[in-house]
Amino acid sequence: MLYEKAPAKINLTLDVLHKRPDGFHEVEMIMTTVDLADRVWLRQTDDGRITIKVSERFVPNDRKNLAYQAAEILKKRYGVVKGVEITLDKKIPVAAGLAGGSSDAAAVLRGLNRLWNLGISADELAQIGSTIGSDVSFCVHGGTALATGRGEKIEHLKAPPNCWVILAKPSISVSTADIYRNLDLNSIAHPDTSAMISALKSGDYDKMCSSVGNVLESVTMRLYPQVVDLKEKMEKFGADAVLMSGSGPTVFGFVKNEYRVSRIYNGLKGFCSDVHAVRMLGERLNLD
Ligand SMILES: C[C@@](CO)(OP(=O)(O)O)[C@H](O)COP(=O)(O)OP(=O)(O)OC[C@H]1O[C@@H](n2ccc(N)nc2=O)[C@H](O)[C@@H]1O
Ligand SMILES: Nc1ncnc2c1ncn2[C@@H]1O[C@H](COP(=O)(O)OP(=O)(O)O)[C@@H](O)[C@H]1O
Numbered sequence: 001m002l003y004e005k006a007p008a009k010i011n012l013t014l015d016v017l018h019k020r021p022d023g024f025h026e027v028e029m030i031m032t033t034v035d036l037a038d039r040v041w042l043r044q045t046d047d048g049r050i051t052i053k054v055s056e057r058f059v060p061n062d063r064k065n066l067a068y069q070a071a072e073i074l075k076k077r078y079g080v081v082k083g084v085e086i087t088l089d090k091k092i093p094v095a096a097g098l099a100g101g102s103s104d105a106a107a108v109l110r111g112l113n114r115l116w117n118l119g120i121s122a123d124e125l126a127q128i129g130s131t132i133g134s135d136v137s138f139c140v141h142g143g144t145a146l147a148t149g150r151g152e153k154i155e156h157l158k159a160p161p162n163c164w165v166i167l168a169k170p171s172i173s174v175s176t177a178d179i180y181r182n183l184d185l186n187s188i189a190h191p192d193t194s195a196m197i198s199a200l201k202s203g204d205y206d207k208m209c210s211s212v213g214n215v216l217e218s219v220t221m222r223l224y225p226q227v228v229d230l231k232e233k234m235e236k237f238g239a240d241a242v243l244m245s246g247s248g249p250t251v252f253g254f255v256k257n258e259y260r261v262s263r264i265y266n267g268l269k270g271f272c273s274d275v276h277a278v279r280m281l282g283e284r285l286n287l288d
Contacts, residue, residue, distance in 0.1 A: 002115050006038040006107035007142060007281055008098035009135070010165065010245040010252050013191045014214040016183060024134070024150040025180055030157065030196050031135075032144040033281040034165055038092050038100060040067070040107040042115050045083040050075065056090040059101075066105035069132050074112050077128070084112065093274050095173035097246030099135045106139035110287055122287045126154060135246075143284035144200065146193070157197065159282025161205040164261045166239060169250040169274040170226040179247040182219045190215065209241035209254055220248035227251060230272065237264040 014029040045051075050071045052061045063069065067086050074080065086108060092100035109129055113120050120128070122141060129136030134151035146155045191213025199207035221228045227244060230251045234242045238260050239253025255261050261277050268275045 002042045002111050004040045004042070004107035004111040006040050006092075006100075006103040006139070007033040007285075008036045008092045008100060008103060009033050009138065010098065010167075011214055011243075012160070012208070012212055013193050013196045014216055014246065015190050015193055016185070016188060016215050019185060020150070025183070027148065027151055028193050029147050029151065030144070030193065030200075031138050031147055032160055033142040033285075034167070035278045035281055036092055036098070036167065036276050038104055038107070039089040040104060040111060041087040042108065042111045043085040043087070044115055045085055047083045048081055049083040050086070051083075052086045052088065054088040054090065056088075056094060059088070059090060059094055066101040066132055066136070067108045070105040070108040070129070070136075071112060073128055073131065074109065074116070074118065078116070078118050080116050082116065084115070093169045093250065095175070096169050096250040097174065097244065097248045098167070098250055099139055099246065102133050102135035103139040105129065105132050105136050109136075109140055110285070113287075125287070126152070141284050142281065144280075144282060146197065156284065158200045158203070160200055160208055160280050161203045163205060163240075163280075164255040164258070165278050165280060166234065166253045166255060166261065166264050166268070167245075167250055167276045167278065168230055168234065168252075168268050168272050170224070170230055170272060171274070172224055172226060172249055174220060174224065174247055174249045176247040179216050179219050179223075182223065183216065188215050189213075205240075205256060212241050212243040214243055214245075216247050217244040220244060224249055230268075233268060233271075234264065237267040239264055
């Protein structure tokens with residue numbers, strides 16, 4: 001039995017440059033992993049089958065599960081005759097903008113690379129991951145990175161300065177495809193990606209806070225006013241910077257002062273059941 005941790009990501013910036021002929025959007029986004037993680041166990045079996053057991057009722061336990069697709073791709077590509085039983089203990093909220101499914105898939109790629117002794121490099125594993133979903137490449141590496149293309153081109157960046165991250169998800173689920181579809185490319189207020197890169201380079205917390213930005217935020221907020229409400233509450237309770245992650249609806253806030261964390265956490269808990277206080281992991285995951 002082999003274990004892999006599958007951490008969630010947040011988007012410090014998310015910019016959309018244009019729509020591509022293949023229907024996807026050309027993006028430029030800075031992502032970082034946080035210490036809220038699904039737990040993934042892989043057990044080799046002799047029957048050649050891929051099976052999934054999952055703790056969360058609403059997550060598919062068949063080939064619709066991205067973790068299943070990850071195992072299937074490796075099995076086919078490398079002619080593996082063994083099977084695998086995948087057990088997913090979901091801690092990351094589902095359809096939240098935190099890449100839970102992508103991170104599970106990435107964890108299965110890393111784990112099966114070890115379990116089946118495939119000797120695939122991290123970059124190649126990330127390339128294989130990109131065929132499953134746009135966020136999977138980043139999740140294979142973890143850490144902090146600038147992602148371009150449709151999200152699959154990764155350039156590693158320095159870990160963000162140390163602080164707390166409060167995550168809060170309203171009890172709605174958001175479809176990523178829906179949000180991209182509703183984005184009006186003619187009225188985008190682009191975030192300053194280079195300012196964020198330089199904030200990370202110099203470890204400047206205040207500059208990191210003032211450089212967050214996500215062009216999908218206004219789209220999701222228009223469709224789901226609960227996100228506006230949550231963002232305003234987190235700002236009012238005293239977070240230093242507040243932003244929606246990915247296509248949402250999870251909102252995160254940076255907090256430097258420890259004494260403020262419990263105040264914000266408890267304040268939000270009063271009306272939102274899905275609240276977490278976590279740290280950014282910063283460094284890349286170990287692929288050995
Ligand atoms: C918005 C982001 C930001 O990190 O994350 P989430 O909110 O999903 O976590 C990503 O761009 C999402 O990545 P991911 O969830 O892997 O997307 P995919 O499965 O590849 O695509 C889902 C759908 O989103 C749209 N899509 C996705 C990526 C992209 N660059 N352009 C797009 O237009 C497409 O309509 C696609 O059919
Ligand atoms: N391993 C998985 N964990 C969660 N959701 C999954 C998984 N595999 C497939 N899905 C499907 O993907 C959808 C989006 O899930 P998720 O990855 O959690 O969200 P997001 O893309 O917003 O980060 C879910 O509604 C679910 O049906």
